[in-house]
Amino acid sequence: MASPDDLTGENAPLYAARKGVYPKRVDGPFRRFKWAIMGITLAIYYGTPWIRWDRGLYAPDQAVLVDLANRRFYMFQIEIWPHEFYYVAGLLIMAGIGLFLVTSAVGRAWCGYACPQTVWTDLFQHVDRLVDGDRNAQIRLANGPWTFEKISKRAIKYLIYLTIAFWTGGAWIMYFADAPTLTVEFWTGQAAPIAYATVAVLTATTFILGGFMREQVCIYMCPWPRIQTAMMDEKSLLVTYKDWRGEPRGSVKKAEAHPGAFGDCIDCNQCVAVCPTGIDIREGPQIGCITCALCIDACDGVMKQVGRPRGLIDYCTLDDAATEKAGGVGKPVMKTLLRPRTLIYFGIWSAIGAAMLFSLGQRTRLDLAVQHERSPLYVQLSDGHIRNNYTLKLRNMETRPRRVAVTVDGLKGAALWTEAGSRETAGQRVEIMLSPDSVTRLKLFIAAPGDGPARQDFTIATRGLDGDPRGDSDIIQFDRPEAGQ
């Protein structure tokens, strides 16, 4: 940093080393809430691939599976095909609007509690305290010489880092293949090279980002702290140091000596000591604050000890801060959370969710896509009829084999047959067996009398012949030679 006297900043350094952050252990409601969130998110991450879900003979029995090789995405009873990717897009939109909702209501709660970078950094900081001891011991060790104790403690710590990082990478690949099978293959050296490469990359990134980069990711790399400034308004909850109550700062002794001269802040620095990103919340809202609320826990503990009311540092909106500064009383939390903006976000979010659930319940698992062959558009047959060729894509998205019929509608005198048949055996419809959970490509030939419009729309339809008559249809053209050709 440049000295305050250096008004030009000519001597400011180009690069700044990371300042060590050694957050102190703290206890309180927010810390316990963070423990719970960490437990739940890590359990979801590590446990989900191991949940089984029976889908019958023709589909995998893993509850959540992103089957890239076969282009299927399974999530409990929902199976998504590549052409239904709009469901994934819908989920992403919901996630985006969910972030808007959470940010406008409670500020950077995602950053403070649920972001993987936060959760893993928190986990690694617990490892630091487990191996090196609490804040003061960590600082002593970091500044001390490389004794045998320091080397061995560092070795143990990095080994634990590596183990966590490895399990993190290892859990990731389980989402992309049958977890029990992949585990055996992985340890017996039979898994695909991409599996080992993925684990290696994720082990390295977890080790570096969680073990060393930590708050640098939030401060320098992540776009979300920048975007959130547009998401928040004066009614969003922020972790706030109530300077109108705390300033001027003074120790308990000074305050006793001069009653009324000092605010509630006793300048004990506990809020700084527990901060996982190493900032001082008393400097006001800043990009380094992920609103994890651990400083609230720390300050509340101190206030209790010195017999002053809690909440010198607390969740507070900018509006309430102005009100309280002027001597008023802030709004109750529920009123802050339930306001038009959050309700509109919530309305949009739920509407998308409800629409997706509705369309998931309504979708037909038999799909037809027809392509009219363009070379040639039509074929002159020797008896004067015209033949058009079509490529049919029949998607049987159910996990059972199916028998279906393909028919045409709106084309007079049409006869259809597939490669397996011939014009002699052609009729009004063809029957096809579809393999379970697969796409069947067919070449369909349709012959019709030559007298008719040069281009005519008609319908090709498919429906089940095995009890479920629902199906799909496609409107497509039939071409004939122009008159005089």
Added chain:
Amino acid sequence: MVDRKRIDEATGTSTVGHEWDGIEELDTPMPRWWLWTFYASIVWAAGYVVLYPAWPMLNSATQGVLGWSSRSDLEREMQAHAERRAPITNAIAATPLTDLPAKPELMQAAVQGGAAAFRVHCVQCHGAGGAGVKKLYPSLTDDDWLWGGDLASIEYTIAHGIRNPDHKATRVSQMPAFGRDGILDAAQIADVVSHVRVISGQEKPSAAAARGEALFQANCAVCHGATGAGDRTVGAPKLTDAVWLYGGDRDSLTATIVQPRNGVMPRWGHRLDPVTVKMLATYVYSLGGGEKVSAPTLAPISEGQGADGQP
């Protein structure tokens, strides 16, 4: 600009001196790890330059100590694909052509292989998808065949070609140039055209057509048959249907009778391997006009390479 630099009160950091509508930019120092990442990238790049082709020279580039090239990569990949395809290619080679339709998977592979070869060797004349070119090259997608549309006949035509003068086993026939060589005069040709248009349902019977029928029986029926049904053994087209290679209108028919084209198709038996010819046959067969019944072939297929007139 530099003179506008000042220390920002809240952060204690200098500004860079730029200002946009009251918004200033802090001159925050870069994190040092960023610098190390930058140095690491330089080291990586140095290693890359040594290991891989990098510096452009006048005629080529530095080769790199690993000797990597995109060409050798391609060769390796093509080799791998050839190996991957080998079992299917061998199975197609071992299966008699007429048995292929009964094995849908093998047939499908053959059709796809044939489609690929068709795009390389055949589309120049027959067009993409075998649509043909009007008045030049026949469509392969319709149900009208000059030399037979069953698998064996198609394979024979591909292997031996049509009207190849240097090849004994080639398909051959010759329609005389009735007009050019003075066999029929213009009026007679007009009468024959009328008759052909009557038997193909394009004109109503007339006195000219009746005159033409007598001429047809005397001059044309030997190949095209008394009723104009054609004869595949000599590649004589059927004249009673709606499909016309060189056109069925009066002008086109007259031109054909005056001076026939007698089109030539190259033979592929000595250029392509037997499996490719086989696959091409299945592809052409699959285009929509394939005939299940095997037509009698005159020349035995087994004559193969030895019959091409060259030792």
